Amino acid sequence: MTGTEDERPDNGLLAEVEQAIADGAIVPWYQPLVDLESGAVVGIETLARWILPDGTVRPSGTFIPLSEESDLIVRLDHAVISRALAEFAAWHPQHPGTALSLNLSGRHLDRPDCADWVERALAEAEVDPALVICEFTEHKPPNDLALCAATLDRLRDHGVRVWLDDFGSGWSGLQHLRELTIDGVKLDTTFTRAAASPLGEAVVRAAVDAARAFGFSVTLEGIETEAQARHAREMGCTYGQGYWWSPAVPVEELDSVLDAVSELPHLGQ
């Protein structure tokens, strides 16, 4: 068990991911972000999908975690974001009320050029910063908290909204939250599932209440039923995402998804 393949089992896949980025085979798909109060689609989140030559779609879980082990994720994110901004620039005029959410690995926050890159990408695609949300995943604490805070401040000064993804499951302790200025947090699917039990619900409410106390918007992911959507709203969440409204779809299918969401029953009072 000491061969090279055992020591570096992911080398083959890493090389494939690099090639896929170069070939433009890792592309943005989009999942609607819904205002739980009005039921309106207020944004679309960009999610990476790897399209194989035979049309097979590989979900992000098969290549993002590996890419996040190195700065490969930065190149991957740049490729997906650049394409998403170009698609959004073309799609948005017909949907003026809709924002674009972009995923950036926490690794971007260790780089001094992060805000520069985002500002330049928005300018090149001619996308209004006020329409853009940058979601940073918090898989590990930033190396340099001052640099991280400066980057987030600069993005916000530029007009971009900044959210922390996977809130409550990464490094965001209360101390960090006091030092970092952000606009919103996202709670992942585990919170939605947990909310089904009384103890789990207490934990979800605590997380929502803490985020709201800081003035953040709260998005709950993984909502699959109307009952979960109502519950999310009742617990004080601002936005919801999940299969109840739609899975992520390619840009060509977005218009019909938005039509279908508008036909869903209103969550009511």
Ligand code: G
């Ligand atoms: O729907 P999906 O399984 O793709 O999304 C699960 C999670 O995978 C997202 O919440 C996000 O954290 C991550 N993810 C999806 N696409 C990207 C991407 O392009 N870049 C990064 N950094 N993370 C992504």
Ligand code: MN
């Ligand atoms: Mn996200």
